Amino acid sequence: MSTATQQSSPPSPRERLALLLGRASRAIARRLGRSGGTAIPGLVAGALAPSLIERLALQPGHGVATVTGTNGKTTTTHLLAAILRAGGVDPLTNPSGSNLERGLIAAYSGSVDGRGLVPRADARAGVFEVDEAALARLMPRLRPRLAVFLNLFRDQLDRYGEVDSVAEGWARALEEVQTPPTLVLNADDPSIAQLAEHARGARVVTFGVDDDAVALTHADHASDARFCGCGSRFTYEAIYMGHVGRWHCPTCGRTRPVPDVSARRIELREDGSTVHVAIGHGAEQQTFQFELPLAGLYSAYNALAAAAAAYALGLDVVTIASALAEAGPAFGRQERFEVAGRRVRLLLAKNPAGLNEVLRVLTVAAPPLTVLAMLNDGVQDGQDVSWIYDADLEMLAGTGATIVCSGDRADDLALRFSLAGCPPVSVIPQTERALDAALARTPPGGRLDVVATYTAMMDVRSALARRAGVGAYWEASK
Amino acid sequence: MTNDEQAQPSSTQHARRSIRVVTLYDDVMNVYADRGNVIALRARAAEHGVDVEVTSVSLGDPLPDDTDLVLIGGGQDREQRRIAEDLAAHGPRLRAWADENVAMLAICGGYQLFGQSYRDGTGAELPGAGVFDVTTVAPGPGWARCIGDVIATAVVPGVGELAGFENHGGRTYLGPGARPFAMVDYGYGNNGDDGTEGAQRNEAIGTYLHGSLLPKNPALLDHLIAAALRHREGPDSEPLASIGAPYAERAHAAAVQVAKRRSRRWSRTS
Ligand SMILES: [Zn+2]
Numbered sequence: 001m002s003t004a005t006q007q008s009s010p011p012s013p014r015e016r017l018a019l020l021l022g023r024a025s026r027a028i029a030r031r032l033g034r035s036g037g038t039a040i041p042g043l044v045a046g047a048l049a050p051s052l053i054e055r056l057a058l059q060p061g062h063g064v065a066t067v068t069g070t071n072g073k074t075t076t077t078h079l080l081a082a083i084l085r086a087g088g089v090d091p092l093t094n095p096s097g098s099n100l101e102r103g104l105i106a107a108y109s110g111s112v113d114g115r116g117l118v119p120r121a122d123a124r125a126g127v128f129e130v131d132e133a134a135l136a137r138l139m140p141r142l143r144p145r146l147a148v149f150l151n152l153f154r155d156q157l158d159r160y161g162e163v164d165s166v167a168e169g170w171a172r173a174l175e176e177v178q179t180p181p182t183l184v185l186n187a188d189d190p191s192i193a194q195l196a197e198h199a200r201g202a203r204v205v206t207f208g209v210d211d212d213a214v215a216l217t218h219a220d221h222a223s224d225a226r227f228c229g230c231g232s233r234f235t236y237e238a239i240y241m242g243h244v245g246r247w248h249c250p251t252c253g254r255t256r257p258v259p260d261v262s263a264r265r266i267e268l269r270e271d272g273s274t275v276h277v278a279i280g281h282g283a284e285q286q287t288f289q290f291e292l293p294l295a296g297l298y299s300a301y302n303a304l305a306a307a308a309a310a311y312a313l314g315l316d317v318v319t320i321a322s323a324l325a326e327a328g329p330a331f332g333r334q335e336r337f338e339v340a341g342r343r344v345r346l347l348l349a350k351n352p353a354g355l356n357e358v359l360r361v362l363t364v365a366a367p368p369l370t371v372l373a374m375l376n377d378g379v380q381d382g383q384d385v386s387w388i389y390d391a392d393l394e395m396l397a398g399t400g401a402t403i404v405c406s407g408d409r410a411d412d413l414a415l416r417f418s419l420a421g422c423p424p425v426s427v428i429p430q431t432e433r434a435l436d437a438a439l440a441r442t443p444p445g446g447r448l449d450v451v452a453t454y455t456a457m458m459d460v461r462s463a464l465a466r467r468a469g470v471g472a473y474w475e476a477s478k
Numbered sequence: 479m480t481n482d483e484q485a486q487p488s489s490t491q492h493a494r495r496s497i498r499v500v501t502l503y504d505d506v507m508n509v510y511a512d513r514g515n516v517i518a519l520r521a522r523a524a525e526h527g528v529d530v531e532v533t534s535v536s537l538g539d540p541l542p543d544d545t546d547l548v549l550i551g552g553g554q555d556r557e558q559r560r561i562a563e564d565l566a567a568h569g570p571r572l573r574a575w576a577d578e579n580v581a582m583l584a585i586c587g588g589y590q591l592f593g594q595s596y597r598d599g600t601g602a603e604l605p606g607a608g609v610f611d612v613t614t615v616a617p618g619p620g621w622a623r624c625i626g627d628v629i630a631t632a633v634v635p636g637v638g639e640l641a642g643f644e645n646h647g648g649r650t651y652l653g654p655g656a657r658p659f660a661m662v663d664y665g666y667g668n669n670g671d672d673g674t675e676g677a678q679r680n681e682a683i684g685t686y687l688h689g690s691l692l693p694k695n696p697a698l699l700d701h702l703i704a705a706a707l708r709h710r711e712g713p714d715s716e717p718l719a720s721i722g723a724p725y726a727e728r729a730h731a732a733a734v735q736v737a738k739r740r741s742r743r744w745s746r747t748s
Contacts, residue, residue, distance in 0.1 A: 384645065385689075386690050389513055411729045412733070418725045
């Protein structure tokens, strides 16, 4: 992996003070037991010294990579960091999914020495997941050498606004950033693949799936990029999820690029998958396979994105394959816990496309299926819960699934499941009591799948971690 | 245009009843989960022993000769631009249907385009279908969108309290020929100024509320099914039996609690 040539200078006294105060506030927040203190130090430090983002971005000798998109940011960042680590580069990341400016500064203030410098910075690379709506603001300040774009789905319209404005913000950021970064793009999502039109001569590495066996037999409802920029409707040769697939425009000729990193065959199993990959083209092409310990096609996409980014950064396929096979789940994303003699799997789902993929993972598993479904309506979950009608909960009808609904909006979720033809066996808003009920419904030795929105996931995860004897997440994420 | 007829299990000993439903642009105007309205309609109609025959009409498709219920959902500005002219061309037929007491439910962006006109955030003037005598203007940058939980009280008798979620940049004003669909108790409604929410013309209803609206407002859902049956069967149409909707009622109550906690209360005297 080559070294980026950027000048870095030590932080100013004011910035150093800001970092120290940020660290102190983190220690206080943790003592108070508040949310692991992942964002508070960033808020404190960022308010004192707004230039910290620029200072952070300049330090890693291998430069900065950003990961953005609606779904899969945390897992892809986690996997890319694991590959870099296997390749001898120490990643500097924001591991707990705190992906706004304050989360980045918190990652920084948590890793600096007393002089305000990142130790051994020459051997490090920044790998940061960035909120899709914050990327346009952060890109000129982070000056990434590589930017990964995963997918763009409708998500929390009350918070992010309309899907189009997010895509427009990305395009503008790419046009305006001083040095255009290498782009790692999902060839199968037309709104991502079209970002190549804003590469401004920088290298573009695409990833995608070329396996009809994992295509959907009929299209999802949660499909957001059906129309080309020219106004025509896209035509699909195969749809893998939502509007993601092998697409082309019948009018203007825009077409899915042939992926540089292509999954030729994906064998999906209950607990993971085997992915057969071809990298590069023609005589240069290399093929390899990796065993991914994360279930679902969406996880395979995240792994492909991480592999494509690592390939673009110059890592070799052996390192990539072994690191992917050994990387465990990211926080709250298919984490597993042993509780009361049951195997509990925790799956985050926060928008229709994400929930559809999680439902597909559930239906791959052998019956009996026991599900604790949790819907909260906090700011981080989206206050508007209508999105559950865009997801195809009908997938669980006829599976005989035993469903317990929980969360602040347990009643909305129960209504949705009943309309989908799979009414819940109980509706219990409180997390601990719902978990008790769901565990009691799970046969001993069997599996309970917990599907939860963001803040519900945080709640239930701490309950699961305590019952399983695992540490709190700021300890687990180290 | 696609037809899909679903045989529903009978829950009554009466002869089968049925309604014809047109969904407009459901492949384009589908951003705010208004598909939930169709899901709830099918399920509730089945409970009442009513078959639902849905015809999906999208860009370039002709309208059928007749129908009992028309549904259109919300979309982003881009989607509204895509359909506006096509929809406006159906204006005369839609207005005639409204006058013949066809039931309609137009939500958010669909409601805006069922009005006289819509000036969007870019200043572009989109034609409307003119079903409702309302005009909508998006004030553009610098103005906050109206976003949040809503409680409103329907003007139509028997529908009562409505719970939903609104998310719109445009402000809608009623013309002299329009009546409001509801009055806002919590939230913004048409424009945040006059306390009105939505519009109605005979059995046609326009509203900003999604959530999805029909699943958790069973009284409104029954009202629409009954209106569609009256259109189909004539004035002697037998009223719907009173059937409980326990899941819907609990979700409604939960949404009301949330709105009271989070949204601004509308003061009737202001
Ligand atoms: Zn085109």
